Amino acid sequence: NSKPKIVVLGAGYAGMMTTKKLMQQLQPEEADIVLVNKHNYHYQTTWLHEVAAGTINHNQARIMIRDIIDPNRVRLIYDSVVRVNRDDQRVVLENSEIDYDYLVVSLGFETNTFGIKGMDENAFFIQDIDSCQLIREHIEYQFAQYKNSEAKEDHNLTILVGGGGFTGVEFVGELAEKVPQLCKKYDIDPNVPKIINVEASPSILPGFDTDLVAYAKTSLQERGVELREGTKIQACTEEGFIVGEGNELIKAGTVVWTGGVTGNSVLADSGFELTKGKVTVNSDLRAPGEENIFILGDCAWVMNKKEDRPYPPTAQAAMQHATTCANNLKALLHHQPLEQFVFSDKGTVASLGVTDAMGTIFEGTKLYGKPAAAMKKVVDNRYLFLLGGLNLFLKKGKVRPF
Ligand code: FAD
Ligand code: NAD
Numbered sequence: 001n002s003k004p005k006i007v008v009l010g011a012g013y014a015g016m017m018t019t020k021k022l023m024q025q026l027q028p029e030e031a032d033i034v035l036v037n038k039h040n041y042h043y044q045t046t047w048l049h050e051v052a053a054g055t056i057n058h059n060q061a062r063i064m065i066r067d068i069i070d071p072n073r074v075r076l077i078y079d080s081v082v083r084v085n086r087d088d089q090r091v092v093l094e095n096s097e098i099d100y101d102y103l104v105v106s107l108g109f110e111t112n113t114f115g116i117k118g119m120d121e122n123a124f125f126i127q128d129i130d131s132c133q134l135i136r137e138h139i140e141y142q143f144a145q146y147k148n149s150e151a152k153e154d155h156n157l158t159i160l161v162g163g164g165g166f167t168g169v170e171f172v173g174e175l176a177e178k179v180p181q182l183c184k185k186y187d188i189d190p191n192v193p194k195i196i197n198v199e200a201s202p203s204i205l206p207g208f209d210t211d212l213v214a215y216a217k218t219s220l221q222e223r224g225v226e227l228r229e230g231t232k233i234q235a236c237t238e239e240g241f242i243v244g245e246g247n248e249l250i251k252a253g254t255v256v257w258t259g260g261v262t263g264n265s266v267l268a269d270s271g272f273e274l275t276k277g278k279v280t281v282n283s284d285l286r287a288p289g290e291e292n293i294f295i296l297g298d299c300a301w302v303m304n305k306k307e308d309r310p311y312p313p314t315a316q317a318a319m320q321h322a323t324t325c326a327n328n329l330k331a332l333l334h335h336q337p338l339e340q341f342v343f344s345d346k347g348t349v350a351s352l353g354v355t356d357a358m359g360t361i362f363e364g365t366k367l368y369g370k371p372a373a374a375m376k377k378v379v380d381n382r383y384l385f386l387l388g389g390l391n392l393f394l395k396k397g398k399v400r401p402f
Contacts, residue, residue, distance in 0.1 A: 004031045006329060007091060007100035009081050010264075011037035011065055012045060013315045014106035014297030016387060017322030023073050025330050034075045034098065036091070040065055043129050045108070046315050046380070049167060052124075052132035052256070053174035054140065055354060060396055062129060068388050081107060084270040086293070102292045102329055105279075106322075107264035109298035109313060112277065113257060117235040119162075123257040126167055135256060140182065142253040143193075147186045156253035157193035160240055162233045163259030164199030165206075166350050169216060171258060172197045173352035176223035195225045196250060198243060200232040208348075212358045215368050219352045233259070261313065263299040275301060280310070284338040285325055294328070296321040302341060311343055315383070320344065349376045 006022060008015050019035045026033070041062040050056040065076060079093040090099045111127050113119035124135045142156050159175055161168050175195045183190040197204065197220075204227060205213045217227060228243070228250075235242040240251040262277030272279050272287060272295075279287050280301040287293045297318035301310040311317055324341040331338050349359030349372055357372035367375055377398045384393045 003029065004101040004333060005034065005099065006031050006102045006104070007034045007036065007098060008104040008106060009036050009084075009091065009266075010105070010107035010297075011035055011042045012106060012108045012297060012318065013383075014108075014318040014322050014325075015104065016042050016065075016068065017319050018104055018106065018296065018325050019069055019074055020387065021322060021326035022329060023070065025326055026333070028073060030333055031102075031329075032075065033073070034077060034100075035065070035069060036077045036079060036081060036093065036098070037065060038078070038080050039129075040076075040078045041129075042068070044380070044383075045128075046383075048126050048128070048132050049171040049174050049351075051129060052126050052135040052171060053178045054136040055174045055178055058129050058133055058136075063388070063392065063396060068392070081266050082269070083266060084293075086270070086290070089292075100292075102294075102332065104294045104296060104325060104329075105264075105267070105287075105299055106296040106318070107266050107299055109261040110264055110277075111257065112260040112262040114260060116233060116259075119236045119257055122236045122238055123162065123255045126171060126256065126258055135254070139178075139254050143182045143186045143188060146192075146253075147188060154192050155240075155251040157188070158240075158250075158252035159193070159195050159254045160250055160252035160256070161195070161197045162236070162241060162255070162257045164197050164201075164204030164227070164229070165258065165260070166348075168197055168199070168258035169204055169220070170351050171256065172220060172225045173356070174354075176220065176225055177353045179224075194252075196228060196252070197225060198228045198231050198233055198241060198250070200230070202230045204229060205350075209360060209366065212360070212366060212368070215358050216350070216352055219356050219358075223353070261298065267295075267299055283340040284328055285321055285341050286328075286338075292332070294325045296325055302343065304343070314348075316346055317343060319383070319386070349379055351376050 008019050022033050041064050044061040047061040051058045051061050079095050082092040084091050090097050111125040125131050161172050172195050179193050231243045233241045233243050242249055278301045279295045281295050285294050287295050298313040304311050328338045347361035351357045355373050357376045358368050381397045384397055
């Protein structure tokens with residue numbers, strides 16, 4: 001078999017969309033395509049805060065890969081990538097090895113604890129479907145346990161969230177919806193549970209539009225979320241976070257860290273040159289010095305040359321990387337010039353719960369409340385359309401009335 005082999009690692013936004021586009025743009029005789037992923041399903045990383053809070057079922061956020069990618073056209077391997085050996089163009093998987101002519105590394109993010117003492121051992125992470133199911137189950141267990149115990153310790157019903165970036169804020173927004181439901185289910189006084197978000201910067205969502213941040217704060221606080229801004233987490237213990245200069249202990253029954261992300265550790269284990277855990281790619285999205293390796297999504301730093309800093313890691317960007325990568329793989333096969341990646345910013349909309357959201361769209365138009373919540377659902381559903389057409393939208397789309 002003399003066909004070139006394209007191997008895509010990771011079936012997140014970047015990997016799924018790249019594979020889908022390759023399927024559409026290349027004839028079967030032009031290349032063999034292989035997609036490697038840890039699980040047999042793709043998941044909506046952008047919905048993980050809802051899975052963790054239990055406001056959506058985890059199955060709504062999961063899509064079987066073979067429902068989208070034709071296994072007769074693309075070889076699907078469900079296994080974990082251990083490392084890439086660039087010298088002999090091979091990928092080591094947990095259970096086998098595979099060689100490649102062209103490689104796409106789209107293995108996504110890993111939670112970054114910045115070496116904060118005790119965080120890895122004692123906090124939950126919003127990382128993938130399994131870790132989020134664990135959070136949901138743990139929270140519910142705390143409520144059931146509280147109801148059943150004689151000596152009630154109120155702090156066991158505190159949910160402590162470290163980091164007030166978009167993930168932390170979206171998560172506490174969902175919790176503000178879920179906790180009252182759990183109080184009803186377990187017949188618990190709704191004044192006992194607490195939801196606390198701890199952010200080191202003077203404000204949550206540092207750097208985001210100040211009007212929208214003010215809106216988010218009011219919305220969250222009115223629904224009972226306590227915001228501890230300007231409060232740095234120093235350590236995490238079995239009991240909770242130790243914060244601030246005075247080493248105050250905030251006790252909680254559930255502790256979740258949403259304080260930052262970095263590139264998948266497979267990059268480091270494969271010897272790529274890294275800046276803060278990611279590869280700074282060339283403008284055609286190839287790794288520096290590599291003719292045949294593309295790095296996409298949350299594994300890549302793509303420079304915003306105007307502002308001289310990398311674009312933030314988002315699903316929006318990951319999907320756009322996929323388009324450029326698929327075009328460039330086709331160009332390589334046809335010995336044509338490669339295109340440069342240009343990011344098209346469609347805005348940022350963040351949910352604050354089921355019926356509230358805020359954000360910017362169309363180059364700065366600000367949205368709040370129900371119109372923003374509707375827009376967030378449009379964004380979520382648009383992706384389902386792009387990936388799997390009307391069928392997927394009807395199966396997994398967000399059509400809940402509000
Ligand atoms: P991922 O989506 O992380 O996918 C990586 C894939 O690789 C996964 O399928 C994983 O299982 C697989 N994988 C990982 N390691 C291995 C391995 N060793 N072997 C095999 N497979 C492996 N961005 C937005 O634009 N809009 C939003 O509204 C938004 N909301 C978000 C909400 C939350 C709660 C979070 C956490 C993030 C949000 N983001 C949002 C950011 C966005 O989700 C990421 O930027 C995006 O998921 C990156 O896509 P990716 O394809 O690089 O990786
Ligand atoms: P982040 O890095 O954006 O935010 C982490 C937050 O934790 C920061 O505000 C930081 O100041 C804080 N922090 C770090 N160390 C701390 C400490 N020791 N004590 C207290 N606070 C600390 O991470 P994220 O929120 O997970 O977001 C990751 C990426 O995903 C971003 O690019 C974000 O834009 C994207 N995202 C987008 C959306 C959306 O568009 N709706 C939603 C979620 C995530």
